[in-house]
Structure formats: C-alpha cells, structure tokens
Amino acid sequence: MADTDRAKLEAALKAQGELVRRLKAEKSSKEKVDAEVSKLLSLKEKLGLDDGKQKFVLKTPKGTRDYGPKQMAIRERVFGIIVEAFKRHGAETIDTPVFELKETLTGKYGEDSKLIYDLEDQGGELLALRYDLTVPFARYLAMNKISNCKRYHIAKVYRRDNPAMTRGRYREFYQCDFDIAGVYDAMIPDAECLKIVHEILTGLQLGDFLIKVNDRRLLDGVFAACGVPSDKFRATCSAVDKLDKLPWEAVHEELVGEKGLTQEMANSIAEYVCLHGGRDVIARLQADERLVGNSGEMQDEQKSARAGLADLDLLFKYLEIMDISTQVQFDLSLARGLDYYTGAIFEATLLAPENAVRQDDGSAPSGVGSVAGGGRYDGLVGMFDAKGRRVPCVGVSIGIERIFSILEQRSEGQSVRTTETQVLVASAQKGLFDERLRLLKELWAAGIKAETSYRISPKLLSQLQQAEQSGIPLVALLGTEELAAGTVRLRTVATRQEVEIPREKIVEVISKS
C-alpha cells in the first residue's frame, strides 16, 4: 500500500472520527445545556435568597397580560351582559380542561394547526392547550353520547399567533361561545344564534354593527359555476376569505398566481362575490341557472347551492319576524377561515367610527374588525364518534378581547369602581380598633360589604381619603363622645353630611341605605 493511500485512508478515518465526535456532541449537547442551565438557575436562586436582589425578568409571557382590578371590573360587566343573553335563550353552561390530548386537536384547524401550544412530553400523555372551544365541545358531545344540547362556554383559548395587543389580539384570550347541537328544523337554531349576537352587541352599546351571512354550500356552488375544479374549492375559499382585509386585485392575483385558477374563473368569481343585500339578492341568485341549474338537469353543486339559497331565504324570513333583518346582510364574499363549517356562516363587524383603536406601532387608528363569528358545522362531532353518528351543530363565538379593547380605551381617565364596599368603619380617636371590629362583625353578619383601616390608630383624614378614593359611599364614624352617648355618626361621602344614629340602629340604617 502506497503512503498516499495510507495517508488518504488515515485522513478519511480522522475526518470520520471528527464527524462521530461532532454528532455525539450534538446529541448530548441538549442534555448538557439543560443540566448547565439548571445548575446556574439554582446557583442564581441561592445567591438571590441571600442578597434579595432581582433575579427575574418581570413580565408576563409574550402575547399575554394581567388583568388589574379596573380591567376586571369592565370584564365582569361585559361577561354579565353576555351571560344574561345566553341564559335568556335557555342555555346551560359546561367547562372542559384547558388542555386536550394532542390527537383530539389534530386535523381540525388546517394551516392554523402550527399555532397550537404543545405541552412538554414529561412522560405520559401528549397534551396541547385548546385552540378554541368548538372542538372540545364536539369531543364532549361525542364522548358523552349527547345528541342535543344548548350550551354556552366562556373560557380562555391559546394561539401562538403574532400578538397585536392594542387591537385586542392576544395569545391567551377569552372566547364566549354559544352553540346549539341537535337534529332540528332548518334555520331555527341558526336564526337564534344571530338574534343572540344582535342582543349582545346592542346590550354592550358599542354603536352600529352589521352581521354578514353566507352559506358554504352556496360558495361551493359559485366556485363550480365559475368552472373551478372541486379539489380547489377550499383553497379558493381561503383566498376569498381575505377580501375583508385585501382589495379584490390582491385576491385575484392570489387566485390566479398561487391557487392556479384561470383569468376567466377569477373574473367570474368577482362578479359573484361583490353581491350583497337581502332577500332580493337571494331571489336573483335563485334564478341564476348557471348557479342552481334548472329542474331538468342539476349537478351536485347546483343542488347544494339551491339548498343553501333556500335556507338563507328562510333565515331572513325568521330575522324579519324578529325585527333584526336590517342589521343583517347577505354577503357572498364572506368565507370564514375554518375548515369545519358546512352550511350557514356569519360574522359581525362594528361600524361606528368611535370604535377605531390605536395601532401597536402608533400609526393611524383602524377598525377592530370582526367581533363575533360562527356558523353551522354538521360534521365535526361525527369525526369523534365511534359510529360516525352525526350531530348537527350551529354556534357563534363573541370576540370578547376586541370588545374589551374598545371599552378599556373608552374608560381611560375615567374612574371605575373596583370594589362594592358600602361602608367604611372609621374612628375619630386612637384606641378604638376593638370597637370598629365589633361593628364590622355585625355589618358582615347582616350581609353588608364593609371595610376598616388595617391600622390600630389611623388618622381620621387618611380614613376619609380612603373612602373617597375607593368610592365607598358611607363612613360609619366611631368616636369617644359618640361611644359614651351610645351613637355612631354616619357620613355620606358625596355630600359630607353626617347624621347621628343610635348604635343599636346603625346596622339597620346602613342596610336600608
């Protein structure tokens, strides 16, 4: 063997040896880094406990926030209005865990699946945080073999999306869902969903709004009528869905460029998706033979489109009876992103200019976009059921974070009460803490919301300030003179008027005030 051969072989051996070392190192580096980080953290911690200095980044995770007392007061008022509407329509409520088995969420959200938060595999089941409340609801129905149910569910959901917090787009956010599951006559539950959205948006006093409706079957019929092959329906639908954010030209380009439609197809689609209105537009489409065929000859998509149009017409009839049809518009450009819709779809938008909100980057304000959306999903429960048993469902979700954003910005600079305390028990002199506690005990026993200073001998002025700052309407003032006389002074904070009341009557007087 020549030296060069030998050198080549040895070089190859050396190179491979290097590769082995590198791969081994890569393999164990994660473990090493983990161990090192954990060592450092524990060292950091020990040092921290000794010197009491900050060792932590003080923040909430990206895309999340704390709700302080003022935000919570706004949130509770909003939830109150929403829950009342749900209960007015006879809904029960349920709750599901914040995480689900990972496979429960698989294959439900199309492209958006990448936004799901996975839990670390710490041994045991693979889990992921819920992405919405609809899929857990379908899992709940299938698991418990429930074939009809009208429920609301208010809970947080999680999406690893790009946050835009001033416009109310968070990674952790509330959804308020109302759904009706069961085999019922056409469009009755669907109409009730729209009625509820109407009641809630009216009740929240957010100004003018518009609810757009469409039907997935009709959209498919339009695509078929425009010559789009059926395997491109979903892709076409998701491009059309962008029409609320992009001009037609951009969507046209996407349809022809990315999605591979012809110019003719895209132009035909344009003629349809600009249509919007009421029953007149529905009637016009019902006479469009390209879309619905004729009685002699009908393709599947034409049958579906015909069924969609008939249902939409029935829906509008019910909306007219309930006097809400003027705020509802049939809009052929409404597509909705999620895969699981099978029939009617809807989306509500605020119109009033006062609802424009700041941008994250400080640029000009824009609308908050959709504040509610939903639709019919007749196939989702069947995906979970052992026998493929179908439970038709329709529901709506209130996009509560956007509504909070508007109300929070409106409340800026305004004082919002964060407690419900009715009376502050105060003392004019030192040494009266036990007397204060005795009166408090009686007030609490009578169900009166009452507080006192946590100081043994607070200054009178600071107690009165506490009442004013917290918006507590009454102060029950104990003093040595009044104690001797067997009375309490009751002060109305707003007017600064005081009346002297017998000690044994004070609880009753406050109760009635």
Next chain:
Amino acid sequence: MADTDRAKLEAALKAQGELVRRLKAEKSSKEKVDAEVSKLLSLKEKLGLDDGKQKFVLKTPKGTRDYGPKQMAIRERVFGIIVEAFKRHGAETIDTPVFELKETLTGKYGEDSKLIYDLEDQGGELLALRYDLTVPFARYLAMNKISNCKRYHIAKVYRRDNPAMTRGRYREFYQCDFDIAGVYDAMIPDAECLKIVHEILTGLQLGDFLIKVNDRRLLDGVFAACGVPSDKFRATCSAVDKLDKLPWEAVHEELVGEKGLTQEMANSIAEYVCLHGGRDVIARLQADERLVGNSGEMQDEQKSARAGLADLDLLFKYLEIMDISTQVQFDLSLARGLDYYTGAIFEATLLAPENAVRQDDGSAPSGVGSVAGGGRYDGLVGMFDAKGRRVPCVGVSIGIERIFSILEQRSEGQSVRTTETQVLVASAQKGLFDERLRLLKELWAAGIKAETSYRISPKLLSQLQQAEQSGIPLVALLGTEELAAGTVRLRTVATRQEVEIPREKIVEVISKS
C-alpha cells in the same frame, strides 16, 4: 503496510462509517417519525371523513374532567357564595395568564417543583403552567410596584400529581384565593382571613369544621428548643407536616432515620407538637423558658418564638371579638408544606361525618382533609423586586374541588336545574311557528328567559314534557282558537292549571309571575 494493518484500518473505517450512519439516523429519526405520524394522521383523517369511523381516544387528559351542566350549576352556586364573602370584605379581583415564564416559578415550591407542567419549547420563551395563584400574585405586585392590595383570584392551577378524583384531587383544579398585601398593624389582616374562611364554610353549609392555626416562627423556636440544628428546621418542618396523615411513630422514625435527628430531639418535639387549644396553651408556652428564654438572655429563635406567641395571642383576641374563636384551635403540629410562609399559618378541616367520601379504589370512605389553608408570606414579593423591597402578605386559599366533591355526591339522584328558563312558548297545532317566534321576540325584549321547540310543528305532548324535564315553570300555549280570540293560554307546569290571557297582556303577566 501489512495486510493485517490495512484490514484493521479498513475495519475501523467501516465500523466508524456504521456509527456515523447510526448517529445520523438517530438524529433524523425523530423528524422522520414526526413526518410519518403526520402523514398517517392526515390519511386517517381523510379516510375518517369518508367512512365516519372513530379515529380518536375519546377522553380528557389524566387527572382532568369536563364539568357538565349539573356540575356547573353546583360550581356556580359555590363560587357565588365565595365571591360574595370576598366582596363583603372589600376585595378587588385580578387575573393573570395561565402560564408564566418558567423562571418565575423556579425556586418557589421546593420539592414540589417536579409537579410543574412545562410547555414545549416551540421557539421563544420557556413557559410553564401556573402551580398556584400566590406566586403569580407576588410577581404581579412586584412588576407593577404595588405596595398594598386586597384581591381575590379564582382560577385553575396545574399540578402533575397523582390524581384521586373521587376525593377531589385533580391535575387541573380551581383555587379561590384571597390575599391582603401591605404594611399594616399586626394580625389585623390575618384575623380577617380567618373570618372569611369561617364565613365561607358556614355559608356553604358543609357541617362542623375546625380551623387550626400556628406560626412558623414558633415552630422554629420549638425545633431550636429541642436542640435541632437550624439547617434541619425545614426538613423537620416537612416531616412534622405529615402528622395529619401519619401517626406520631411514623413521623418519629422519619425524623430520626431520614432527617438525622437524635432520639432526644424527636422526643422533645413530640412533647410540643401534641399541644393544642386556645389562649391558655399560648400562655403556658409564653412561660416556657426553654422556648422563649428569659428577659436576661434570649437567642434569635427565642425572640422569634416570643414574637410568634404574642401575635397568636393577639390573633385570638380579635377572633374572640368576632365570635369565631370556638372554631379556631391553636395547634403546634400544624406545619404546612410550602417554603414561603414566614409567620401565621392556618388550615381548615371539615369534621362532620357526612362529608366522608368514596375512595378511588372502592375501599372505605375517609374524610376529605383540608378544605382551606394559608398563612403569612412576607418575603415572596421581595424575591421578585429589583430592590428587594418587601411587601408583607397574608392570604388564604379555599380548596374548592374537595367542596365540589362533597356537594356533587350529595346531589346524586337529585334534580338540579341547569337553566333559568321561565317560560316555554308552545303551540297546540301545526303551522304556528311564526306566531311562537313573534311572542318569543317580545318576551326576550322584556328580559324574560324564554325558549321554544326548534321544530316547526312539534307535538304538544313533547313540548309539555320538555317543560317538565327542564323544570321550566310556565308554558305559554298558542292555539288556533286562542289566536282567533286574541288570547294565549298560560299553563303553570307544577299544578297543570291554565288561564286564558289577552295576547297583549301576556308579556306583562309573565313578567310579574
């Protein structure tokens, strides 16, 4: 070069080549498996949509559960009582995200840190689900530089513990926390925490209960008096903490065996931890020179023990003023697991035998144990603060899941209303759906909770059954005769009595009933 050399070199080269291939394969296998699984799932899904067969394990994650409408009705009643008590004491409410930066939770829970749920590293921050509401509260105070606050927080927390679901031990469970932060006079906020626990347990009508109190400083004093070296205080404390589940002999063995105490130390501790009672026991300990020293000479632990006893005595004085001292017991065996307590600690237990609940394994029922616990933690906020600024805190957490377990088991076989519907709008003949909808619209506008069948022409009997099964008290019955006469029949479901009411008066009559 000899052939054997060459053969050896080539063999080595081959072996290394093999190793490289294996390591490379290992490295990419995870990705391949992931890709394969995802392909299979999507295939499965497509097939599933075609044949509608079950492709999923239908369950909630281990240690979690859904709350159905009946459980939710119970839960809402319980939360209502608890929130009312918190508000009666002037608390605000806040909310924090369900996950925190991992480092926020690091070093707060001692041994229990292994029970924390981590989120998968999907790029970006390392996150973990909250383990309790106390650490997020301390983080919130430090982050927002809040130096006083009285807040409640009701939310779910997460622990990868061994679940025992029939006894109310879950991996996802609610905590109801009330905390007072701020520099105040001794034991006033502490006494209010106990008063709130007392009000809530009384309000929930769970039967007799006992609130045990102790003080961490006093426990340390006891250990010092028994000769335990100070570096073994925490370990000794966590052994003593097991006294509510284990007999003294087992704890003694752990102290001597695992923790390395002498027989004498363990025996001395036994003399102390069997002590319980009221102010008499406190007074006896205040005279125990081994524990509190004498005025001439005091060690640090003796000073602390003295301060702890003085505070406990003051606490009992306040409890006596509020008439709740008979259900509170000073108990030197109470230790509490968590590291962060610095002063008073407390724990409430149900005593009534009717609260015994089933075991998971079907064996004899046992008590539900602690239903509330808390204490003073003056150092936790400082751990988060850049300047180590201390914000003293005291708080209590209601162990709501155990309370749910008891109330759920009590409600078994009983009917619990899950909606608040006041009236069902029904029709006696076919073809009256539009009339029903018109009446419903008016009822909803008047704020009346009303429902109707989602069928166009339902049978009268099935409508009446719906009302009875859902516990709806009234049925407004539309019929062709009544329509002609301009009336509606109003049926009281419980008595089956019917009255005829003019159509224009019906909303008003239902409003007032």
